[in-house]
Amino acid sequence: MRNIIVGTLLMVANLAVASESKPQLLRQDYISTTTELKRQYFVYLPDGYKEGDEKKWPLMLFLHGNGERGNGLSELGHVLKHGPLYEAWIQKRNLPFIIVAPQLPMFDFDKRGIGYIDNRTNDSIPKRLANGTPPRPEHFISKEKMNGVSQADMTNVPPLFPLGWEQVEHDVMTILAGVKSTFNVDQKKVYLTGLSYGGVGTWYLASKYPKEFAAIAPVVGWGHPSLMAPIAKHQLPIWQFAGGRDSAVQLQYFYQGVNELERLGHKIRFTIHADMEHDTWTRVYSGQDLYQWLLTYEKSVLGAS
Template identity: 60%
Template sequence: MFLHGNGERGNGQDELDFVLMQGPLYEAWIQKKDLPFIIISPQLPMFGFDKKDIDYITNRTKKNIPNRLIQGVPPRPDAFATELALRRTVSVINMNEVEPLLPYGWEKIEKDLIVILDNVEKSYRVSRGQTYLSGLSYGGFGTWYMASKHPNRFAAIAPVVGWGHPSLMEPIAAENIPVWQFAGGRDSSIDIKYFYAGLDKLEQLGHKNVRFTVHEDKAHDVWTRVYSGDDLYKWFLSFEGSGSSSSKK
């Protein structure tokens, strides 16, 4: 299951194709990458974000939606521009004053996501023990949230440019869910200083199967490099749980 970012929200079928803009579905359908997965890509409703004058939502049009070509593949979008220099940062120590989730995120449709997973598992020939979860930006926060609330549903998770709050970590550590966290060193949207506290909490809880990759040269769009490569998908497939009572390799 892939959870998109804030800019791909939509209300109704007319806006559904915005989920094609990034992530594994973009790689598989637009870039014709051979991925051995059933990709579940739900869409988060607007919840009023279309009224907030956010430029990347207000100014988007259907021309922004990539098209699959009969022959070949289209060029990838340009990388996000950034004026930030390569940097080192300290982590935020007191996360008690930091909200664990962004407003009106994937937690608002938590039950719907589980229903979607249940229906896919009933309707297709799938290995329930090989259900993986990833998401970018807002979807990264959603990935942490869903893994915390439903830790026995996912064999491994990969949040991309979305940090996890320490308050979410106990169920993830208890279930020993493999985690691969990605961040951008030049990200001006989601500051890297917030990523460390949650990962430190996992370590304190005895969770050893955690990776943290910081692309120091990248801005917010780390996902392009992550999802266009092969490493994440191979890593996912190296883990298998039992679904309702997951046991990780």
């Protein structure tokens, strides 16, 4: 559990930026205030990025799902399995963002009999090929019929999933601050997105730091109504995604949060992929619409917290 340490996160001296203009995937060292251990996170630098260049780049902070937890060192590569980092590095798409991707500690989830964690090996980490790209995984298969659902009663539903991104809140925000100060970041174009556990984490960080981001995109992770007031107050642009056949994070739990935002006077964009299972993220991140939508928003640097 979190061991709160006064002061900022110790950033280790691995923040040197290479001067090449080809896409780069860097591993950056830090000491976690949660675990008090050395860990690493990914920083992806897009095609055309150069040290010392006057060009500033949009930044995307990505929070992965439950199955990609790890020790932040030998297991960090699991973060490459899904999301914008998979698209940019493994599928070699030219996404015009600096992408920051930390890894959530295991917190003993590997001792709970969860098949998709227990049965994984580092051989399952996707590899960037010298030539071409690997085939994309098949979509999840569902036997459920497409069907609309009523909203769930959230009265007794906890606002967060167990041992999620809130546990490393200070680590993540200090990593973000370090990247913003070290790399050529457009301070007005800082975005947040995440899938599943990371989608819930996206809502949580947006609620705690609504001035930090120009826009957010939680994917197959619902936002609890108790988190919505700060987001509505700051009119943070949001595009929420859900899967109509999602058996892991069910559609019925998405409605109360977005309806609470509307009650508070904040309109958001909410897309339900009625035909998709929990891996709705594969369609969302493999498309172009989300990235184009994010880039239409800027924040006030003076108002950033």
